[in-house]
Amino acid sequence: MNTPFSSKTSRIALAMLAAVGFVALGFFSYPALQVVPATPVAPPPQRVTTEGGLTIVTLDETTQTISGIQSEAITASKHPVEHLAYGSVLDVQGLNDLSTRYYLAQADSAAAQSAASATGQEYERNLALFKANQSVSLKVLQASQAAWMTDKTKLQAAAANIQSVRNSALQQFGAPLAGMIGAQDAPLLHRLLSREEMLLRIVLPLGVDLAAPEQIAVESSEHRQEQAHLISASPQVDTSTEGRAYLYRAAATLPVGSKVAAYLALPAPASTSLLIPEAAILWFGGQPWAYVQIAKDRFTRRPVADQTPYNDGYLVSTGFDSGDRVVVHGAQLLLSEEQRPPITASACKDPECDD
Incomplete structure (x- = not known):
């Protein structure tokens, strides 16, 4: 005899069997899920490339404008011939x-x-x-x-x-400075002793038939340039160099013992060379460089070899051509971009790619 309880139990069991059947039917009826392959991501564009042995930095014009990168053309012109001499800052x-x-x-x-x-x-x-x-x-x-x-x-x-x-002053510093010792009015001596000006000894190399110029340009290893004025011939020379030595004075900007290079105009016809603006010079690895714009969006770095300081710039005869555009603003940004490690990207955006 069936009781109400057993009847209810039977209905629940039938409902559960039906549910299981539907699930099984759906499992066997639908195809297996397919794994969607990861979408490949294009690698970011490389701003620094190497072509024909040259390192090229590529920046679009918008980036150049935002970064303040500017270039200007250089042209060949005639400039006085100069000779290179060396010297040092003397201890007074x-x-x-x-x-x-x-x-x-x-x-x-x-x-x-x-x-x-x-x-x-x-x-x-x-x-x-x-x-x-x-x-x-x-x-x-x-x-x-x-x-x-x-x-x-x-x-x-x-x-x-x-x-x-x-006599000691004559032997060490020459007649003009020796004559200032004990004088009532000796402003140059006062400026030298108070370090308002520095005393330089410049040595003209042997074989150079050139009188000591009244004014020369001197440059230190810190690439600082000053105008120096002749005082007299030096009664003493630097034992490390050979040649005629002269004493010059210049605004005091360098410590005692600093080595300097001097540029003396030679009595010779002017030579044709290119003037690289000082704003374009970039010092890297102890050597001067300049970036040249070889296309609207492409730049390459060139060494400034055999340079001679001239009118807030450097004269060169090799490595550049008339009409080249050198970067005068933003060269340091280009160097930073060139030295930056290359950018890498994952091949896909799916998190499973990281596994």
Whole structure:
């Protein structure tokens, strides 16, 4: 006999079997799900490429405008021929010491002069009295004479000391600077001793038939350029170089001992060369470079070899052609782009690609 409970249980069981059947039917009826392949991603465009041994930086015109990259054309023209010489910044402590010694020697000379004058007058008075009436003893006369002779000897020694200081100054720094020691008005000496100006020794190499120019351009290893003015021939030379040495003065910008290069105009016909603006010069690896725009969106870096400073720029005769456009603003940005590691991208965007 069926009870209500068993009937209800049977209906639930039939419903569950039906549900299982539908699921099974759907499983066997639909095709298996297909795995969608990952969508490949195009690699980012390379801004730095190598073509024919040249490194090329490619930047579109919009990027150039945003970055402030500008270039200008260079043209060939005639410029005076210059010769390269070398020198260094001298220590003026010796000049200061000589100046101090001179003033001390002058003080000693003045004191000796005063003493000799006094003892000389005393001796003359005693001599007159001795000759007149013998009121002064011979012993007193001889003592006053000895004192006078001693003071005269001190005066001579003081004068010799002054001359010794002058001779030392002549041997070390030449006549013009030596003549300024002890002078009442010597503004150049004051500027040198106060480091308002620096003293340079420039050596013209042997075999160069050229008088020392009154004005030259000098450049240090820090690529700082100054105008220097001739003082005189140098009585001393640098033992590491051979040639005629000259003393120059320039605004004090370099420490003592700094090496400098000097550019001297030669009495020769002007040569044709290209002027690279200083704004285009980029120092990298201890060497000057300049970026040349070889197309609207392409730049390459070239070494600035055999350069000669000239009017806020560098004269070159090789490596560049008339009409080349050199980058005068933004060269450092191009170098940063060139030195940046290459950009890489994954082949797909699916997270499973990272597994």
